[in-house]
Amino acid sequence: MTGVSCDFDVLVVGGGSAALCAAIAARRAGASVLLLEAASRPLRGGNARHSRNMRVMHQAPTPWVLGCYPAGDYLAELRRVADTADAGLSRLFVESSAGIVDWLAGNGVRFHGAADEVLPYSRKTVFFLGGGKALVNALYATVKELGVAIRYDGEVRALHLLDGPPAITLGEPEVTVRARSLVVASGGFQGDCGWLRREWGEAADYFAIRGTPHATGIPLRALLAQGATPVGAADRCHMVAVDGRAPLFDGGIVTRLDGIAHGIVVDREGRRFADEGAVVGPTRYTVWGELVARCPGGVAFSLFDAVIGERFRPSIFPAIQADSIGDLASALGIAPGVLNATVTAYNAAITGEATAGLHPPKTRLASPILIPPFGAYPVRAGVTSTCLGVRVDERARVLRRDGAAFDGVHAAGVIMAPNILGGGYLAGSAMAISAVFGRIAGREAAVHALR
Amino acid sequence: MPCADDDTERIAATARRALDICNACQFCDGYCAVFPALKSRRLVSANDLTFLSNLCHNCRSCYHACQYAPPHAFDLNLPKSLSLVRQQSYRDHVWPPPLRGRLPGTGWSFVAAVTFVSVALVVLPVLLWVPPELVFGRHAGEGAFYRVVPWGAVAGVAGAVMLWSLLAIGFSVASFWRGMGPAPAGVALRPALCDALSDAASLRNLGGGGAGCNDRDERFSRARRRFHHALFYGVALCFAATGVATVYDHGLGWQAPYPVLSLPVLFGSLGGGGMVIGTAGLVLLKLRADPGPVAKGLAGADCALLALLFLVAASGLSLLALRETAAMGLGLLVHLGLVLGWFATLPYSKFLHAPFRFAALLRAAMERQARRVGKRAGNARGRG
Numbered sequence: 001m002t003g004v005s006c007d008f009d010v011l012v013v014g015g016g017s018a019a020l021c022a023a024i025a026a027r028r029a030g031a032s033v034l035l036l037e038a039a040s041r042p043l044r045g046g047n048a049r050h051s052r053n054m055r056v057m058h059q060a061p062t063p064w065v066l067g068c069y070p071a072g073d074y075l076a077e078l079r080r081v082a083d084t085a086d087a088g089l090s091r092l093f094v095e096s097s098a099g100i101v102d103w104l105a106g107n108g109v110r111f112h113g114a115a116d117e118v119l120p121y122s123r124k125t126v127f128f129l130g131g132g133k134a135l136v137n138a139l140y141a142t143v144k145e146l147g148v149a150i151r152y153d154g155e156v157r158a159l160h161l162l163d164g165p166p167a168i169t170l171g172e173p174e175v176t177v178r179a180r181s182l183v184v185a186s187g188g189f190q191g192d193c194g195w196l197r198r199e200w201g202e203a204a205d206y207f208a209i210r211g212t213p214h215a216t217g218i219p220l221r222a223l224l225a226q227g228a229t230p231v232g233a234a235d236r237c238h239m240v241a242v243d244g245r246a247p248l249f250d251g252g253i254v255t256r257l258d259g260i261a262h263g264i265v266v267d268r269e270g271r272r273f274a275d276e277g278a279v280v281g282p283t284r285y286t287v288w289g290e291l292v293a294r295c296p297g298g299v300a301f302s303l304f305d306a307v308i309g310e311r312f313r314p315s316i317f318p319a320i321q322a323d324s325i326g327d328l329a330s331a332l333g334i335a336p337g338v339l340n341a342t343v344t345a346y347n348a349a350i351t352g353e354a355t356a357g358l359h360p361p362k363t364r365l366a367s368p369i370l371i372p373p374f375g376a377y378p379v380r381a382g383v384t385s386t387c388l389g390v391r392v393d394e395r396a397r398v399l400r401r402d403g404a405a406f407d408g409v410h411a412a413g414v415i416m417a418p419n420i421l422g423g424g425y426l427a428g429s430a431m432a433i434s435a436v437f438g439r440i441a442g443r444e445a446a447v448h449a450l451r
Numbered sequence: 452m453p454c455a456d457d458d459t460e461r462i463a464a465t466a467r468r469a470l471d472i473c474n475a476c477q478f479c480d481g482y483c484a485v486f487p488a489l490k491s492r493r494l495v496s497a498n499d500l501t502f503l504s505n506l507c508h509n510c511r512s513c514y515h516a517c518q519y520a521p522p523h524a525f526d527l528n529l530p531k532s533l534s535l536v537r538q539q540s541y542r543d544h545v546w547p548p549p550l551r552g553r554l555p556g557t558g559w560s561f562v563a564a565v566t567f568v569s570v571a572l573v574v575l576p577v578l579l580w581v582p583p584e585l586v587f588g589r590h591a592g593e594g595a596f597y598r599v600v601p602w603g604a605v606a607g608v609a610g611a612v613m614l615w616s617l618l619a620i621g622f623s624v625a626s627f628w629r630g631m632g633p634a635p636a637g638v639a640l641r642p643a644l645c646d647a648l649s650d651a652a653s654l655r656n657l658g659g660g661g662a663g664c665n666d667r668d669e670r671f672s673r674a675r676r677r678f679h680h681a682l683f684y685g686v687a688l689c690f691a692a693t694g695v696a697t698v699y700d701h702g703l704g705w706q707a708p709y710p711v712l713s714l715p716v717l718f719g720s721l722g723g724g725g726m727v728i729g730t731a732g733l734v735l736l737k738l739r740a741d742p743g744p745v746a747k748g749l750a751g752a753d754c755a756l757l758a759l760l761f762l763v764a765a766s767g768l769s770l771l772a773l774r775e776t777a778a779m780g781l782g783l784l785v786h787l788g789l790v791l792g793w794f795a796t797l798p799y800s801k802f803l804h805a806p807f808r809f810a811a812l813l814r815a816a817m818e819r820q821a822r823r824v825g826k827r828a829g830n831a832r833g834r835g
Contacts, residue, residue: 042522049518052478110662112481118490119480129660130516131478137515137669247524254475254519313493316468316475 006165006178008034008149009449010442013156013168013219014185015039016046016212017132017431018413020139021438022183022445024107027146029446034177035143036154036170038186038214043250044152045136046187047211047385047414048431050252052132053125055428056097064101064111067123071095074124078429082422090420092394096436101126104435108138125428132431155214156186159222166409168219180449181408183441184398185434188386188414189217190237191249196383199235206298208242208382213249215385220415227400229391232418236387238425241288243315244299244378257379259312260288261365263304264346265379267295270329270338272346277354277364282427293381300379301332303343306371319375328374343369385430389418396441408448410441459539463500466532470495470503472519473529479513481660484650484815485533486513491822498632501543504536505627505804505811508656510664510675514744521743534746541803544630546622555799557748559755565796566759570788573600573608577784586780593706599780602700605787612794619798624806631814635821646816651809654679668741678732682760685725689767692718708774720771726764730757756801763789 010026012019015037023035037044057074058065074094078085105111112119112127119127128135143150151170158169159182166182169175189195191213196204209215224230246255261280265288267273273295279287292300309319322328329339347368349358354366390398390411397405398416413434420433470489473479480486485506492499511530514520519527541555554561577586577600590598597605628634650656654676657664663671696715699705709715734757737750766786773782796802 040522042520110660112660116481118487127481128478129481129662130512131476131518133518134478134512134516141670250518250523252476252518253478254472256475310493313475314471316472 006180008032008177008179010034010181010183010445011166011168011177011179012036012183012185012442013159014046014183014187014413015044015152016185016187016413016434017048017051017135017139018415018434018438018441019046019183019185020048020136020143021104021107021435022185022410022412022442023143023148024139024146025439025442026183026446026449027143027148027442029443029450031446031449033148034179035148035150036156036168036177037150037152038155038216039152039212041152043212044140045133045212046215048434049133049136050211050250051128051135051431052253053122053127053428054100054431054435055125055426056101056432057094058098061114062101062126064114064126065123066114066121069124077426078420081424081426082418082420084422086391086419089392089394093420093433093436096440097432100432100435100439103439104135104139108142109135110138155216156219159184159219159226161223161226161406161409166406181410181445183396183410183412183438183445184219184223184390184415185412185438185441186217186219186415187212187215189215189220189388190383190386191215192217195221196237196386200237200293203293203298203381206380207237207239207293208246208251208255208380209249210240210242210246210251210255210382210384211249215414217386220388220390223390223398223409223411223415228406229399229401229403230388231391231416232387232389232421233423234386234388236423237293237381238286238384238387239289239293239381240285240384241292241379242382243317244380245317246380246382251382254316255382256285257288257302257315257377259304259309259314259377260284260302260379262311262367263302263308263369264343264362265291265300265302266334266339266342267300268297268334270334270342272342272360273300275360275363277362277366280364286425288379289381292379298380301334302377302379303328303369303374304376305369305374308367308369309375315377317377319377321373321375323372323374325369325374328376332376332378384425385414387418387421387423387425389414389416392416392419392437394440395444396437397444408445410445412437412441462532462535462539463497466500466504466536467495469527469529469532470500472525472527473513476519478518479516482512482516483508483510483656483659484812485656488815488818491818496632498630500536501540501627502631502811502814504533505540505631505807506656506815507533507537508654508808509534510657510659510666511741511744512659512662512665512671515665515669515741528744530744531746534749537804537807538746538749538752540627540630540807541801544623544626544807545803546619546626546798550799555801555803556752558751559758560751562752562755562759562792562796562800565799566762566789566792569792569795570785573788573791574781574784577780586784587777588780589775589777590779591775593708595774595779596707596783599783600787609787609791609794612791616794616797620803620806623798623803624810627807628810628814631811634814635817637824638817638820640817643813643816643820646819647809647813650812650816656812665741666736667739674732675736678729678736680729681725682729682733685722685727685729685764686760688718688722688725689764690722692716692722711771716771719767723764723768723771726760727768730761730764733757734761752801756796759789759793759796759800763793 009031012035110129160167167178242255326336329336349355396410398409519525657676663673666672666675692715770782
């Protein structure tokens, strides 16, 4: 690689938490760093701007998290969502997660005191004070203070890994930037509707993307095309049930739809298709996201009456209301006869808290839908991120299909999270993976560049 | 005025939408008392808007931390939305009732006009009826001030105006208290009052959960909290000075002016200094603040109060400096006129934020007590 002049020691592709952690770690290790954020400054931070908390291992209570969450518990939960995960990498991740809170705090991130009674009880996660955008702001402030060069609106068009030191092409007119090492922290590909459609078929047209529109997967595709080992599953997403009126991008946490378990859910034909009482815990959002993603037209309707409608937090969008089931059906574009039959059959089948002789059954929280006004929310699948990534080693180096590492190419965050999460997801783990591997990737990239 | 009604409704609808989104998010829980209070409500009523908008200290941390702030399509701007509702709540609860919907204004002109009239009302009669050699002469020793303006006139006029203002504020606060909706029942008032007093005295809600606030931009600072402390405790010290002076005069028979090292002068100059620093600092922060979360139209009313308080303090300090010169008479008149103007505008200026904020803090503290009681009762039932 002698003879080629480099613009920077370390180039970081991405502008979310993994990229920021990598830039900080690399800069603190003495490297000159350029960070390329595809978004504009006000919308910077990738999906991290929509995050709230981070799952971390800890042996004893800290000011930021109650109780204890031993490595064994964390690993067991990871195995449950991803039994194919890399065991060595998972253990390294879980053990490193213990120290990441202090490291982030040392880099300006503020956490919500665990003793504050407004927080939901958690022995597993720390909460960012003010949420993910506050974290993003704090990390950008630190990055800037350390003297990292930042380019906003810096969407990468191509990666060049096979000929000398890594380089990227970006911008209009095109510019090529070369660095001694590269950290790719550009997230998943959920922002590329075409790619989603190839994996999911027509259903993808109805997905809302809950986070940044800039996760278009260009660097991911480039890495795979140049021989990186894929990991995870291209046809898997982390998704939750959102209000069907959510914006196409960036709807974040607030479009998530509560209350599904309290009423019934029908497809656009007006028929129930799943047991609404099967899951009532926090995973209900993801369970329903995946169910609705496979509905005809990618849409379903959560139905309730005046009594049930008081039992959950309403959507940020107004409920569609009518004084009769028939009128409600018309408002939703469903044949009134079918919806009437569905509701009548459901009401008639309720015995106690569940239904009897109904298919599919409702096994919990079965209340009759009787009292007008009747209400409904349209439901769609909201995609958080895709589950396809590149394989990395314990130094966050991207691995080729022959098992050897690329020279000076590292990955961090959601683009390598499937090494640990497979095609699954564990709440609060993505932010921890981003911080832990961002820090490792930045440090290793600096070591590689400065050796 | 249908136009104004439309405005009112639009402002309320925007704020309600913002709060609904905030309630679905709750990431800002740790910043201030607004979010826990919001969390305990499923829906936001008009009463809740009145309450929450006055509980907001306008620290703007939630704006800078907001993933839905512009240019996001949701265009969420909670501090700005609540500022506009808050301003309307001052108008809705002003006393006497015929002024409702008219005063207090959003600009600086009302406060400026009343202050100007007050200064004129003090200065002109003296200039007309008191011999110039008295007004422009040098005075020394006990009772020097009262040779220019008789004590009875000062105490009588200022007292009457203050009495009216306190009455008006009292009625306004009572109306505002009802405007927040029914208070939680069965709450012990004393601990809630202690809570609210501590919140007000420490400005805990300008702490940003420990980090400080976004006084100017994304960076956190404690400047606004400190300047407000300087102003608040400065005003308190000035009232303490007046109180001590009253005891000296009527209890002990010592008449003003007092020596530099006496309690009234020490309290007064320390308080005046605090007010000058506090008001100047707050105005500078305002001028340099990121305009994003600021309701621009309200800056006039804010700055009018700050400017008036600055002038009150500065004229008091000048009086101290000039009290042994020929300028004392005029300095005294201007200072008294400004103080009178401040007293007269109390119920009709941005000053209303102080009693309203305290009432909202008290309400929030009562709700916290009620939630704790509810939780304990729930736990007891759970065990039973």
